[in-house]
Amino acid sequence: MSTPASVPAPEPDSVFRDPSFRLFWFARLCTTIGYQIFTVAVGWQIYDLTRDPFMLGMVGLVQFLPSVMLLLMSGHVADRFDRRLIVRTCQTLEALIAVSMAVASLSGSITRDHIFVFVALIGATRAFETPTLQALLPSVVTPRMFPRAVALSSSATQTAIIIGPALGGFAYVAGPGVVYAISATLFAVAACLVTALKLRQAAQRLTTPVSIATLFAGFSYIRGRPVLLGAISLDLFAVLLGGATALLPIYARDILHTGPWGLGLLRSSPAIGALATALWLAHHPMNRRVGRVMFGAVAVFGMATMVFGISHWLPLSMAALVMLGASDMISVVVRSTLVQLDTPDDMRGRVGAVNSVFIGASNQLGEFESGVTAALFGPVGAVLLGGIGTLVVVVVWMRLFPSLASRDRLHDHPVTA
Known part of the structure; x- marks a missing residue:
């Protein structure tokens, strides 16, 4: 990463001292903790009700489908209307969905079908919230602050992923209704923080009439830029092949022989590695050979997945997941910075x-893929095949996208204040 010689790069703490970025960071922290708590409760509850690994995969598919169906609409809305209003509305709806889950769970009336309906609704709201929240960050900080802000913003997500699953796993001892109530509270707090958010610079809103061209402009833009297409598709x-998070309830219960607390620790482990990496990158941003660094990180991700797959010892499993999260964070920061x-x-x-x-396809659809392959080959076989598949993807993508592999810096143009 380079900056003009006359304008020194801001230190990470100076970025965090910015009031608007600080509100953004805590809003992202709260909404992500709320979602992670919600996810832990759903995973354990659906497996308790069905004892079927395929149903764990179905949770990911049901959550992913709304994001595909609403893809064109959500991006267009984010470019045309007030992004703060969109994010705040989504978080309020998520709080109401979590309250409904809490009421159904506490009353003992919840069923598998109820869970799928609520998960689909969460997927629909996040289809609008996620891209809008990402598009909001460049309006919160200056362009010069942005690369470090991406790493620090990612640290909020990873902090939440550490805290959320552990909190959800321990709170589940009191019942899923309590977990969903905590989730609802955090979504509501995030909505309040976004309401107070002040923008440093006004967003350039889309003003042209709605047309087929404007609806599909995002696809066209990415398709015409091999570096972006390669980074996103990699x-x-x-992660579609290498992701094993959907199978963590099975590993916790049947392979590692632990309970909800162990599941919470497993779900938190990738975030520990990711958080440490995000904080390191905030202080030591990548300057050169970012393309090759990204490919190397994805290869490490695949190897860590394979180690986790064969482990029957909780500490080793957690260590493999820590390495998995660390390598994935490098890819996340490179991809997110390039896209913005x-x-x-x-x-x-x-x-x-x-x-x-x-991203949703790699996570939620990856959960479906893991559930299907686990039903066919068992959980260990599914995770090992996924890790091998990730390594194959790295080799193929380096040949398909040489411009990404040879990308030297995160940006090819001077960054202004």
Whole structure:
């Protein structure tokens, strides 16, 4: 990463001292903790009700489908309307959904079908919230602050992923209704923080009439830029094949022989590695050979997945997941920075929506893939095949996208204040 010689790069603590960024950071922290708590409760509850690994995969599929169906609409809305209002509305709806889950669980009336309905609704709200929140960050900080702000913003997510699953796992001892109530409270707090958020610079809103061209502009923009297409699709296929998070309830209960607290520790482990890496990158941003660093990180991700797959010892499993999270964070920071810096502001919503669907496919659809392969080959076989598949993707993508592999810096143009 380079900056003009006359303008020194801001230190991470100076970025965090900015009041607007601090509100943004805590809002992202709260909404992500709320979502992680919600996810832990759903995973354990659905497996308690069905004892079927395929149903764990179905949770990911049901959550992913709304993001695909709403892709064109969500990106267009993010570029045309007030992004703070969109995020605040989504978080309020998520709080109401979590309250409904809490009431159904506490009353003892919840069923598998109820869970799928609520998960689909959460997926629909996050289809709007996720790309809009990403597109909002460049309006919160200056361009010069942005690369460090991406790493620090990612640290909020990873902090939440550490705290959320552990908190959800321990709170589940009191019942899923309590977990959903905590989740609802955090969504509501996030909505209040976004309400107070002040923007440093006004977003360039889309003003042209709605048309087929404007709806599909995000796809067209990414398709015409091999570096962006390669970075986004690399994450899609690598995590789609290598992701094992959907199978953590099975590993916790049947392979590692632990309980909800162990599941919480397993779900937190990737975030420990990711948080440490995000904080390191905030202080030591990548300057050169970012393309090769990204490919190397994804390869480490695949190898860590394989180690986790064969482990029957909780500490080793956690260590493998820590390494998995650390390597994934490198890929996340490179991809997120490239997507934002190489995209005009009035297109960030639509490009972000496409990026979010790719990320959702790698996570939620990856959970479905893991559930299916676990049903066919068992959980250990499914995770090992996924890790091998990730390594194959790295080799193929280096040949398909040489411009990404040879990318030297995160941005190819001077960064202004």
